[in-house]
Amino acid sequence: MLSPEEWTLNKSSQTPLHQQIYEYIQSKIMNGEWSIGTRIPAQRDLAKKFQVNRSTIVYALGELTADGLIESKVGKGTIVVNNTWSLLASTPPPDWNSYVKSGSYQPNIQIIQDINKAETNPKIIRLGTGELSPELLPAEKMQQMFQSRSRMFSLGYSEPKGSIHLRELLSEYLKAKGIIASPSSILIVSGGLQALQLISLGLLHRGSTIFLETPSYLNSVHVFQSAGMNLFGIPMDHEGLLTDSLGRFKRQHNGALLYTIPSFHNPTGMLMSSNRRIDLVNVCKKERLPIIEDDVYGDLWFDRSPPAPLKAIDNQGLVLYMGSMSKTVGPGLRIGWIVGPEPVIDRLSDIKMQTDYGSSSLSQFAVAEWLSSGFYDEHIKKIRAELKCRRDFTIDILNAHFKDLASWNIPEGGFYIWLCIHKQIPIRKLFAKALNEGILLNPGNVYVRNDQQHLRLSYCYASLGQLKKGLIRLSELIQELSK
Structure with a gap:
């Protein structure tokens, strides 16, 4: 599903908001970026992205439907049904979605796609990312x-x-x-x-x-x-x-x-x-x-x-x-x-x-x-010391805020702590609630199908301040979902 994250409304423009949204989506369709069969984001998601009332979205989508560009289908949502080629040519263009679905390389499961997408947002606190923080890179x-x-x-x-x-x-x-x-x-x-x-x-x-x-x-x-x-x-x-x-x-x-x-x-x-x-x-x-x-x-x-x-x-x-x-x-x-x-x-x-x-x-x-x-030997000594400091900092937070909620290992190296939550909670709901608050998690079901009790925590990417803020809020979310 596509989202308009690369474009924002001009709320000081004399062009009505619904017209701006109409023109944006129309251009995506007419330029072939949103091909036939592409699913349009849900009304509430578009309203949240554009920060407008849902009625504004409904009006814009209504105009696109009237133009024959999109159509709502039961069980499929709103999809693109025409574009400039199919409106002007007797032979419709290829349905690229059918090609995408028939490729031999399997797509990531949805939660991994969500993680990959969220990692592009610089404001997100990334509690599971398995790479060194930019501040640690030489x-x-x-x-x-x-x-x-x-x-x-x-x-x-x-x-x-x-x-x-x-x-x-x-x-x-x-x-x-x-x-x-x-x-x-x-x-x-x-x-x-x-x-x-x-x-x-x-x-x-x-x-x-x-x-x-x-x-x-x-x-x-x-x-x-x-x-x-x-x-x-x-x-x-x-x-x-x-x-x-x-x-x-x-x-x-x-x-x-x-x-x-x-x-x-x-x-x-x-x-x-x-x-x-x-x-x-x-x-x-x-x-x-x-x-x-x-x-x-x-x-x-x-x-x-x-x-x-x-x-x-x-x-x-x-x-x-x-x-x-x-x-x-x-x-x-x-x-x-x-x-x-x-x-x-x-x-x-x-x-x-x-x-x-x-x-x-x-x-x-x-x-x-x-x-x-010799740069590598010099650098790796610094990285070991920094990662050990971050591990200890993270363990201190876990001891203070997760003692009654979870258990964990104390790694002797690397990036990761495998957090086991004592009570089974809806892990997808925890992921979504945390992401909604700007905290990105790596749930256990990414690594073991149907795992509802683990999180992969990483101390290598987020800053110390982000680790503290993110982990404390995570403990609160786990408590809320455990009730």
Whole structure:
């Protein structure tokens, strides 16, 4: 459903308000921006957006109906039925909505679309957003780096696997994590999502089953589902993903691979123990079940570094390891990497060349400079300290205002606190009420279908003042809905 958020009424104009609204909607339709079949926002939503009486909206829509541009249909609302092409041409234009609905890539569930839309509003308090606050991003340092240009950069395409200089630096960087990976076994990708997309396109068959933790970030994106894959959740405990039933599940559900976030899991913040990591790798070796290890939060530890990645204890090429700079330096860089057996990396790099012809050479240059200059080590220490401070601040607020309402974990790193509300409440209603008051939440049903008791809280984006204001009001809303 479309909304007029990019346009406002001129209330000082001599043109009547209903006429301005009529002309705005008419132009959207006649220019083809609102194609045939597009649903017009509800009258109350339009009245709220334009800040006018509902009668003004009714008058404007009545004129559009009289012109034959829109029509109200029972059960479908008000939709566009004509535009300039269908009024003037004998052959009507294509119904773009039918094309949109027939595309193979599945749309996000409505609540995720609502979250994505609300995140564009700078006035919203974002209590669940999984990215560093703009005030924590090293924009000034990045600008200085480009201005100094200690090494020339290219504006051309990079090699199929990405900049060899960057891959050499990543090879050294990964050694500190216990991962031995030559540059030829590393593929540069445009963030973690592209890595998953390449894997789904290049390594898996339609109908395959992906195992993942329950809950999981992977449920909030449809990259595998859109490629015809099925997701199957594996329970967790305080040490991480439970391994006991993996073999049975693999045989019962034709499991193709396991996706896991062992370090500072999204959305729970869980840190998988060292023993559980060893168990997981051993079980997957026995069952011949490949692993995708998502380690984008691995550098964001507070008091001590996490156990060695699964890839570091993998001696059979079982693990595809994913890393990224999106969570540590800046999401706008869109630079990540996949580490794996060379034949797999060769296959994925070939598909990447078919889809985008390589990741941004400027972003690759920037990441290489950060790693080679020492900027990254300096920056990550500051980010760890800042995130730990924000975590402690958030926990203090929870202790003061949520003690009787919910329980929560205390993460040892990363971005997230998994808040469990004691009473089951209508989570969609809580989301809507909070959003109406300028507070954006990430409900648990984004990560586990039908979850009515959890919220993913993030302390990495909102300012301290926003965290305090937003969380205190959230506690009040939960109390109101619990009565």
